[in-house]
Amino acid sequence: MFRGVKIVLLFLFAITFSSSAQTTKRLNTGWEFVRQDLGGIWEAVRPVGKGNPEELPFWQAVNLPHCFNAIDAVDPDVNYYQGPGWYRTTIDVENPYANGRTLLHFEGAGQKTEVYIYTTKVAAHVGGYDEWTADITEAVAAFKKSPIFKTQFKGKIPVIIRCDNSRDLEMMPSSLSDFNVYGGIYRYLNLVYNPQLAIDKIFAHATVDAQGKQGKVSLKTRFFPTDITANAVVKISLIDPQGKSVFNASKTIDSFNGDISLDEIAIKSPKLWSTDLPQQYELRLSVDANGQTFNATQKIGFRNFEFVKKGPFMLNGKRLLLRGTHRHEDHAGVAAAMTEEMMVTEMKMMKEMGVNFIRLGHYQQSRIILNLCDSLGIVVWEEIPWCRGGLGGKIYQEQGKRMLTNMIEQHYNHPSIIIWGLGNENDWPGDFSEFDKEKIRTYMKELNNLSHQLDPSRSTAIRRCDFCRDIVDVYSPSIWAGWYRGVYTEYKDVSKAEFDKSDRFLHVEWGGDSHARRHSENPDNALMKIKTGGGADERAGDASLYGGGARVSKDGDWSESYIANLIDWHLKEQETMPWLSGTAYWPFKDFSTPIRPENPVPYVNQKGVVERDFTKKESYYIFQSYWTTQPMAHIYGHSWPVRWGADGEEKMVKVYSNCDEAELFINGKSYGIKKRNSQDFPAAGLRWAVPMQKGTYQIKVVAKKGKVVVTDEITQEYQTEKWGKPAKLVLQKIADENGLATIEVKAYDADGVLCLDAANEVRFNSVGDGELIKNQGTSTASAKVQLYNGRATVKLKTNAAKNVVSVSAIGLSTQFLVVEK
Structure with missing residues (x-):
């Protein structure tokens, strides 16, 4: 170790x-x-x-x-x-x-x-x-x-x-x-x-000293089983990131069993791999035997990392605050069967959001993802799927060790990987009649020892199993301040208390659910019900929308507005925690789950900053405003068409930007310039109080970073009429493009006033030769979905035919709409 x-x-x-x-x-x-x-x-x-x-x-x-x-x-x-x-x-x-x-x-x-x-x-x-x-x-x-x-x-x-x-x-x-x-x-x-003689695996252990002056590659290879008896010649080349050959050698071998040491390659002042400049070398091997040639190429990288005891994370001798997220292999319409193009899109979106760290939850993921992390400069925690349920018997335990071995051997050469994860929430019983902490500790020790035996250079870690925190190198407790427990303003204090309990602390999994396109004028109302000082962990039953003590996950409005404040607070606090190694928001993208049937989008964990089809939520831009350097500015509310309140009431207009200053314009009138200050919550000081009357508002921001100017614009209506409970649904077609009709339902009270806080669950159906785009797990492509601010949309592929779309909700009359071709 x-x-x-x-x-x-x-x-x-x-x-x-x-x-x-x-x-x-x-x-x-x-x-x-x-x-x-x-x-x-x-x-x-x-x-x-x-x-x-x-x-x-x-x-x-x-x-x-x-x-x-x-x-x-x-x-x-x-x-x-x-x-x-x-x-x-x-x-x-x-x-x-x-x-x-x-x-x-x-x-x-x-x-x-x-x-x-x-x-x-x-x-x-x-x-x-x-x-x-x-x-x-x-x-x-x-x-x-x-x-x-x-x-x-x-x-x-x-x-x-x-x-x-x-x-x-x-x-x-x-x-x-x-x-x-x-x-x-x-x-x-x-x-x-x-061919008869072929390489199964290459193990290229690339190391560099703390000063970055001397690099070394310890090169081993493993061949597929073979009965070949002739000698083989192995040619080795190493190409630097600029395409220059820096090493060439040839070796004759006559044994092909086990892991064969090929060479120790010394590289003076190697070009380092980092999150800002992910430089990679290319290793080329050719094996000649019996007149046949087998060629292999593999990317490797040199870098030095350290989780400082009772301190931060260091990469190549400098502190790096790990700014992370999580990934499940899941996408609208295909579930786990994501194409390479989808994977590339997803990982680029993460990098553009400012991510430099990812935890791959909760299983070994595609080689394509790891290659993208290498090339984009994203540090990785990858783990085996020992997730919840307790500890099974011999077959179960052997599978865990086999999967750990396969994960390490198959992904051994990635410069991006720094942590092998051994488990997640292993203190969560349920699958077996026995739940024995000592047996779980024993198995965790076996996995930890196996990981360090196979790869002594990387750290081991687990998340949320306090009675095993002393076994692994890096520990992540459960901290969900402002969602499952407590309020988000407790985040720093709770994190520091957990940090003090561990030699090496890394906080993965924080955040909360948000129903895309739902917004709130008073998003923090639920916090008044929440008890503070009792911790911010997740406990049994906390994810349920029923029963138990007050918590935002059960009693909050699930609006993007609330999550925006929670994320904003966390990110501004992380900038003032010099001891923090880093965090990872859970997760990047909404994903399917069998245990959340009552969510606003059924069977979807909605904690992502993008929807299941890559549609960005407002929170995506909050991360950008803290984590990126490319000038950007985003007015909160692109998916919020109608705001509400009293006539003349001041409303907060927020801009998330990484620029030095920003000027807000309302219907062409300037409301002044604000300077950005990350510690001025919310929106880093880029917020304006704007008196609003009933009508339409053209909102524009002009932000500057040095000589660079960026702008953003939205249009919103402001409603002053008060509404009662929903009394009727109105269904209409609001767009039709290339044979795809967009259908919208709105909820109105008995006086015909739009109910802007209505969250009724509605169900869409269709009859005809067309096809309702549903079961995609998004706010706009679900047969059953909660309203967002009194409305919901769905799309219909008309197939150039006549169709009838219906919408229903408990206690309201079903409505029908004829959609002509």
Whole structure:
């Protein structure tokens, strides 16, 4: 263990293979799928796409990546499917290497997977998040000898895969976790051709001294099992970030078992990897044996980090305040099956928000994400899915150790990773009749020792398991000031008290839920009910919207306005905590969860700063105003069309900006210039009291940072009429573009006044040839959703036909709208 020792790591992640022949191909298209079990493998082995009206079950065409639960995860009327599903396709297999190996490389599939070539089972894997391979070489060769290979299958190889995400107490993660345990081939699947001798893993441990003057790469490799007897020549090159070769060597090896040490590479004054300048070197290996060549390239980085005992975090000898967030692999319409393009968009949005740290919750994530963290300069805490539920038996514990081993070995080279996470909320019982703290401590120690054995250079950490805080290197307690417990103004004091209990403190998970597009004129009203001084942790039942003591999560308005104040307070306080290593807001994006059916968007954890489809909430810009340097300014209320109050009442207009000063204009009139001061809450002093009368307001801000000028504008109505309880719903089409109609419902009282605080739950339906865009888990694409300020919208794909849309709410008459093509 390296407690208190400055360290540096190797980095990289994915190995990129290349040769004169094509060696890797994503198998994205040509698949069929059925979401149920089969009577036996024989039911899946007909040629794909032939069409047989007597065949049962009915298969549907899909592309990979694909998730069982793309839609039902957020369907308000069903529990999401947990069970088996089958995939099938036929592929061409022609390995260009004599006596080479043919593999199916899974980047992730949930949660238990079996692989068949025709009716021959060739591999099985348990665990939905680590990578693995199925060697199909012998099975393919055998099937090619079958007479049906050319007759029935026309020279193609039938591949059949069974995935299963059924509930299983002896499998991580627990179904009690606050996220869906998804099923399917929800990451990329690759066909790989290897020569006789091929590299399985590269371990490139890159270190640098505290002064950055001397770097070293300890290079090891592991080969796939082989029966080759000839010597092999390994050529090694290291290319610096500017493309200059800084090391070249050649080595002959005659043993291919175990981890083989290849070289110790010394680099004088290496160019360092950092969050501001994530410089990476490229390691190139070629292996020549029996006239065949295997090529591999991998990115690595040099950096030095330290969690100072009773102090902050240091990167390359300088303090770095970790400004972080979290990520679940989840997105509107696809669930876990995010494409590479989606992942790139998400990570770039994080970086543009100012993120320099991310905790990947709560499982090993895609190689694409880790590569993006390396290239964008985002420091990483990655963890295994030991999440809630307690501690299972031998099978359960072996899986945890296997997943930890796979995560470390597969992501060993990434310069971005600084922490291996061993668990989350392991003090949360529920899956097993026994809850034994000492047994949990024993297992945590085993994981901690295993992590340091596999990788002594990185830290270990857990979140929220106080009776294990002394075991790991870095500890994060539960602090939810202003949401599950307490008020947000207690944040600094509570954090300091927790900091004093730990040698190395890092606060991950803070924030609260916000229903996108809901705003409030008095967002902090709920705080008057909250008891203070009793801590700010999350306890059993706190996430529930029912019962228990007063808390904002139950008694607040779930408005963006409240969360804006909570986030604003946290961020301004973090600037005055010199001992703080950093924090991570939970999470970046709203995500699906099976345990929150009564949320404003059912089955969605709504704590994100963007919605499940990347739509930014107001809070995104608050982070930008504190964490970024590119000049920006954002008037609060882009999604708040109507404000309310008495005639002539002063209303606060807030601007979130990182500029030095800003001037506000209302309907063309200047309301003066304000100077930014991060400690002047709220909005860092960029707020104006504006008397408002009934009418329309054009609001503009002009902000300056040095010589750079940025502007922002919004239009708002101001309503002075008071309203009673909602008496009727009004449904209308407010937009129609490219065959996509936007339908809006509003709630009015008996006198026809818009009810701007109405939060009724409404349900949309449609009849006709069109398609209602629903079950996306967002505020504007859900069949069932709470109103935001007396309104809600949904979209209808008209399909150039006549449709009828309805909206209903308990106690109100159902309304209908005819939508013409």
